[in-house]
Amino acid sequence: MGITSPRYGFELVRMAGDADTLESAGREYQRMGSRMTWTADELSKLANATKYKSKAVDTARESAGELSGELKKAAERYSGTGPVLVEYSIGLRDAQRVVNPLVEPILVAFDRHASAVSDREDAEWAAGDTLNAMSWSPDTTQGDVDTAEQDASDARATERARAAELEDLWESFESGCSTWLDAYNRAVHDLQEAYDASGISDNPWEDFFDGLAGVLTVIGTIAVIIAIVATGPIALIALAVATVAALATLVIHVSMMAAGSHRVNGWDIAFDLVALVPFGGGVVKALKGGTRFFPALISAAGGSTATRSVLNVGRNAVEDGLRTIAGAGGVNGGQAARAANAGGIADRFLSESTGSWGRGAWNAIRSGGAKLDGTLLSMSERVGSAWPTSGSARIVATRWAQEAGTAGWLQGVNVFNFSYGLEQSVSAIASPFGIDIPTLSDLPGLDNPLARPL
Structure with missing residues (x-):
């Protein structure tokens, strides 16, 4: 008035x-x-x-x-x-x-x-x-x-x-x-x-950084999903974003723990470190070789691995392998017939490997990389199952598959990372609506040892 x-x-x-x-x-x-x-x-x-x-x-x-x-x-x-x-x-x-x-x-x-x-x-x-x-x-x-x-x-x-x-x-x-x-x-x-x-402190800065860590988790998860469905520079950038988000989340949680926050415990730090396992070794190796941080990060995130040229090398290895198999008979005829059909079979092999989106997406999650990383792993698996591992058929294609499918034990880590990031993202999105979804970091037994007594 x-x-x-x-x-x-x-x-x-x-x-x-x-x-x-x-x-x-x-x-x-x-x-x-x-x-x-x-x-x-x-x-x-x-x-x-x-x-x-x-x-x-x-x-x-x-x-x-x-x-x-x-x-x-x-x-x-x-x-x-x-x-x-x-x-x-x-x-x-x-x-x-x-x-x-x-x-x-x-x-x-x-x-x-x-x-x-x-x-x-x-x-x-x-x-x-x-x-x-x-x-x-x-x-x-x-x-x-x-x-x-x-x-x-x-x-x-x-x-x-x-x-x-x-x-x-x-x-x-x-x-x-x-x-x-x-x-x-x-x-x-x-x-x-x-x-x-x-003695209970409501610190607005603690709210801010805790919320920022949640936002970074969501961003990292979205970036991984983009990398799974995209190719080329977009996938490379998405992987780098996911890696930076994981690293920033670790830094925030370590800082909050050092400041005595009750919101961060040992599980948070442990899971953040696991999230960096697929990339950390590559970053350190590249930095030791004199590469600057961000190029090292891109390399460790898979930017220098799965490309169309790598897939074509695998396709050519399949063709060369088919041409070198000796012996007679079989559904593809004798050696001469196999040699004549080798190019077409190799093209079909590559097409079938790149055309299976579901399997490629799953393998992208397992490899911790982008869509082409998943395709690469799919193709190497097909090569590995197409020929025996011993005898005269152990050919160039088999060796290529062994070199390409290098995820090894990290595949399990990457599946965990994706699942955990998805779980954290769902929890972060649901929290503003008053929905409390328990996460793995809520597990008891690893409280922050630097936290002030309540």
Whole structure:
């Protein structure tokens, strides 16, 4: 409305807030604090009980002791917050009872006072005009001047009455607003004391970096998916982005752990390190060879491996192998017939390897690379199953397959990385909607050893 009180500048609006809901929440906080305290005491008794001895009981006892301490701190915050909310709700309710009914009367009185000011100005202007008219108009008499002066006097009296009426209303309004302001400032102070006493820190920077790590996980997972369906420079860039995201997530989690965050534990660091396993060795090797970091990163991410030329080398190896197989008979005829058909069979072999999208996508996940990496692995697997591993048929194509299919034990790591990244991404996306999806990093037993005691 743009109208403020004359002394303290409180805006003329109805005071918002649901005092009943606040009071109910405060009493619920108190009840929860009491329940937490009772539970913490019971857990403490369990932790201190030594009647039974076994590894299982000892583990449960240790967990009970840790949880008891954490729960007591949370209970202090809830128990301290509850009464503050109840007291504030009382102050808010009292202030609303005074302030809200005054808004409309003050608006009316404000308009009446403004009208009285205008009437007084008009009356004083008319009295002045009447007095001046006596000097030049014979029709203007002293009686006219006296009447005009009386009208001005009456207008001034009305203005004073309207001002006094408005001032009384403003005084009551400001009194109610001051009651609310005192209750608010007291609540802020007491809530801060309750937070400090609990020892639980709500750090906005911790929220930021924790959220950033979640965003990086989503970005890395999306980049891997793009690399699986794309080829060429796009796939190379996507793999580099995924690697950078994994490295940045590790740096953030290590920094948070070093700062004593309770949100990061040993599982987070372990999984971040596993995510870098397929790339870390390649980066270190390239850096030792004098390559700068980002070219080394691209090389380690698979940018220098699966290309069309590599696949063509495999295709040519298949053709050469078919031409060198000795012996007679078989579905493709004798050696001469096989040699004549070798090119067509090799082309069909390559086409079938690159045309199976599902198998190529799965192998891209296993290889930790892009679409062509998956195709490369698919083709090497087909070569490996097409010829025996011994005898005269152990040919160039078989050797090429052994060189191309180098993922080895890292295939299992890459499948885990993709699955874990997908799980983390789903959790990060669902979290803003209030959906809590447990992840592997929630596993117990590897808490941050640098975290401050709660």
